[in-house]
Amino acid sequence: MPNYDLHCHSTASDGLLAPAELVRRAAGNGVDILALTDHDEICGLAEARAQAQALGLRFIDGVEVSITWGGTTIHVVGLNLDPDDQQLQHGLHAIRQGRAERAKKMAEDLARAGIPGSLEGAYAYVENPNLIGRTHFARFLAEKRYVSDVKSAFQQYLVSGKPGYVPHQWATLEEALGYIKAGGGIAVLAHPGRYKLTRAEMRKFLGEFKDGGGAGIEVITSSHTPEQFLEYAILAREFGFLASRGSDFHGPGESRVDLGKLPDLAADLKPIWHDW
Ligand code: AMP
Ligand code: MN
Ligand code: MN
Ligand code: MN
Numbered sequence: 001m002p003n004y005d006l007h008c009h010s011t012a013s014d015g016l017l018a019p020a021e022l023v024r025r026a027a028g029n030g031v032d033i034l035a036l037t038d039h040d041e042i043c044g045l046a047e048a049r050a051q052a053q054a055l056g057l058r059f060i061d062g063v064e065v066s067i068t069w070g071g072t073t074i075h076v077v078g079l080n081l082d083p084d085d086q087q088l089q090h091g092l093h094a095i096r097q098g099r100a101e102r103a104k105k106m107a108e109d110l111a112r113a114g115i116p117g118s119l120e121g122a123y124a125y126v127e128n129p130n131l132i133g134r135t136h137f138a139r140f141l142a143e144k145r146y147v148s149d150v151k152s153a154f155q156q157y158l159v160s161g162k163p164g165y166v167p168h169q170w171a172t173l174e175e176a177l178g179y180i181k182a183g184g185g186i187a188v189l190a191h192p193g194r195y196k197l198t199r200a201e202m203r204k205f206l207g208e209f210k211d212g213g214g215a216g217i218e219v220i221t222s223s224h225t226p227e228q229f230l231e232y233a234i235l236a237r238e239f240g241f242l243a244s245r246g247s248d249f250h251g252p253g254e255s256r257v258d259l260g261k262l263p264d265l266a267a268d269l270k271p272i273w274h275d276w
Contacts, residue, residue: 012036013039035079065078066171095170109165219269
């Protein structure tokens with residue numbers, strides 16, 4: 001089976017490597033087909049594609065769209081889309097709009113908790129000024145030793161009920177599916193095991209996602225345990241979803257799973273790439 005990695009991040013969002021560096025690392029790791037899926041942003045795709053072409057690696061244009069569904073933040077990956085599509089570009093632009101304001105509020109909340117200077121501190125990690133996110137704050141908190149590492153920052157801060165958390169309204173499911181469809185892409189639910197949804201809520205979401213045109217779910221992702229590989233394979237079969245595989249790599253030393261270093265999809269699952 002060729003090595004597909006269909007989920008990762010560059011400095012165009014909250015990854016640590018520039019798009020071209022990311023592609024070189026993927027090639028070095030034996031990835032055959034790579035999708036770059038930055039959060040709400042496609043400005044890294046051209047650089048990544050050029051580097052992939054130079055290295056003879058197949059490249060898939062992608063994005064990871066933030067949505068709010070019933071109060072829960074959910075991520076939907078769009079794959080094989082046209083980055084020049086105007087409707088897609090405008091939609092993603094609209095989703096990015098709220099990030100700067102949210103960051104200001106996050107910094108104010110951290111300041112109230114006794115942590116000054118986090119806005120400037122977070123922006124020091126931002127390459128794309130349109131895309132400040134929680135990861136940039138997490139890096140600042142780790143740098144200043146408020147926490148031991150980025151992962152711990154998401155346990156003690158930046159999440160619901162902790163300092164630095166600011167609830168945010170992202171796109172609706174319908175909007176996200178509409179943007180991906182406008183760009184001719186295919187919609188995949190990112191890391192389904194990560195959401196704090198009950199089984200019943202997850203099934204409700206999967207039904208709505210499917211009815212709205214969602215085609216696949218990530219079964220093999222760094223967010224899943226081996227038990228969850230099985231659990232989401234079962235749901236993919238039951239709902240008739242195509243199955244995807246992606247590391248969600250953000251950077252060396254920060255991500256547990258490196259580009260392309262994932263188990264294979266179960267042989268009976270229909271892969272998202274079956275007709276590529
Ligand atoms: P944002 O879109 O700004 O809310 O940031 C979401 C990003 O934060 C995710 O894509 C991850 O990169 C990161 N993140 C969220 N939760 C965690 C966690 N528990 N550990 C590490 N990174 C996390
Ligand atoms: Mn991220
Ligand atoms: Mn995600
Ligand atoms: Mn991701």
